[in-house]
Amino acid sequence: MSMNSTVAPGLGHALDISGTSPTPFSRLVRTELRKTWDTRAGLWLLIATAALTGVVMVIQLAVVVAQDLTVSYNDFLTSTNFSIALLLPVIGILLLTSEWSQRTAMVTFSLEPRRPLVILAKLVVGIGLAVAAVAIALVLATICNALYGLLSDFPVVWDLSVLQTLAFVLMQIIGMLTGFAFAALLLNSPAAIVLYMVYSFVLPGIFGLGAALIGWFEDLQPWIDFSDAQTPLIDASMSGEDWAHFAVSGVIWLVIPLAIGVLRVLRAEVK
C-alpha cells in the first residue's frame, strides 16, 4: 500500500498482525522454566531439593556402614522418597500459585492470552523437573552404592531394572501433578501445600485405620487410597488389579482435581 506512504506504521485504525507469528510453545516452556529459578526462593527450593536428596543418602550410607547392614542400589533410591517426593510437589504447587499470590498472572496472561498453552508449559516444566530430579537421584544413588561397596564388607548389589526406574519416574511425576492439581484447585500457596501434606501424610494413616476397624471400608480403601495404590510401583510389581486400583484412585485424587482446577484457571478473572 504505497499510496499513503507518509503514514507511519501504526498510524491506522487497524493492527497489521499478518507479520507476527504466535508465540511458539517452546518459548513459553523456556520462560516458565526460567521463572522457577529466577527468584531467591525458587532457586533455593531447587537447591534444597537436590541437597536434601544428597543428605538423606549420605545419612543412610553412614548408618548402614556403621551398623553393618546390607543394602542395595534400590534401597538408596527408595530413600529419596523422603526428599524428592516431599519437595517436588511443592515445586509443582508454586509453579502455579506464585502467579496468583504475586499477581504475575496479569502479566503472564496478557502476554499470552492462550491460557491452556501457559498451563501446559508449566506442566511440561514440572514434568521436566521431576525427570531431572530422578536423574540426580540415580546419580547420587550410584555414588552412594559404590561408596558402600568400598566401605562395607558386603558385596555391592546393583538391582535396579529399567522397569523399576520407569516406575520411579512415574511416581515422582504423579507427585508433581497431584501438587499441581491441588494448586490449580486452590490457587493459594500455603493452602495447596497444606492440602498436599495432609493428603500424603495424614490421609494414608486415616485410610489404614479405617480399613483396620471397619469391615466394609477395607474393601473400599484400595479403590480410593491413591498413595497405597502407588506402593507396588516402588518395586515394579503392579498386577492387573493393582493397576485397576491405581486408575480408579488416580481419577479421584489426580484427574478430577486437575480438571476442575485447570477449568478454574482458564475461566478465572485475573486480578
Add this chain to the structure above:
Amino acid sequence: MRQGEGMITVERLTRKYGSFTAVDDISFVCQPGRVTGFLGPNGAGKTTTMRVMVGLTPPTSGQVTIGGHHYHDIPNPGRHVGVLLDASAQHAGRTGREILELGARTMGLPASRVDEMLELVSLTPTEAKRRLRNYSLGMKQRLGIAHALLGDPSVLILDEPANGLDPAGIRWMRGLLKGYAERGGTVLLSSHLLHEVEQIADEMILIGHGRIVAQGDKKSLLAGAASGAASFVTALDNEALTKALEAKGIGVSAAGEGLRVETETVEIGRTALESGIVLTDLRAADGGLEDLFLELTSQTQREAVAS
C-alpha cells in the same frame, strides 16, 4: 481498514458482579496519534474496562476490539499492545531487570531491548539489579512503563501510570507519551486526577459509576459547560477595567490583586483594547475543567453517596 472507528473500540461494554454493575453499557473509541485520558473517581470502572480490553476479565456483554481484533486473537500481543495495569503486580523477589528479561523472552526479543528500555525509563544498572520489593512506587511505575514498551507496540493501555511518580517523573512521562502519540501510536491512560490528564490528553473520557458522563477534547468539554466560563485578569487600572466590563453587562468581582470576570479571556482582551487599558495578567480561570469533572461525577462520588 475500517474508517471512522478508533484503534481501540469499546462497544456497549457491560460488566456486572452479581447485582453490582462495575461497567454499565459504555462505548468509546481511542484514535491513533492521540493520547486519550480515561478519567474518573476511584471505583468508577476504569480498571475493569481496561482489564476487559486485554482479556483478563470477561465482559458480561458488549466487546472491545483493538485494531479490529479481539485481544485474544492478536498473536504475540505484547508486540502490538503495551499493557500496564498494576505496576506492583510483579514478583517481589525478581530484580527489575529480570522482570523485563522475562517479558523480552516471552515476546522473542533480543536481550539488548532490555537495556534500551531500562535506559529509556532512566533506571540505572544498579537499580535494575535490585529486587522489586525494594522499589519505590515511582520506580515500579517506570519499570512497568518499560515493560509496556518492550515489544515496540503501536497501542498503549496504561492504568494510573502517573501514580507514585514525582513531578519530574510526571513531566518525563508526559513527554514520552506525547512523542509516542506523535509517531502514530495510540495511548489510553487512566487517572483519577484531572490535572495529570488534562495536560497530556488530546481526548478525554469521563467515567463515573460505570457510565461515561462526558467525552471529547478539552475545548469541547469546556464548551459544553460554557456558561461557567470565567477568567482572572489584572490590569494597571483595575477600576477602569471593571467599569468598562460592567458597561457591557459582564459580571466582575475582586480576586486577590486582580479581578475575576465571568466571561472568556478574548472578551476581556477586546474590552481592554477598546478602552486602552494595559493588562498585566490574563488567563482562563483554572479549575474550569475541574468544576466540570466534579459536577459530572458528583452523583457518583463516594462523599455524595454518604451525605
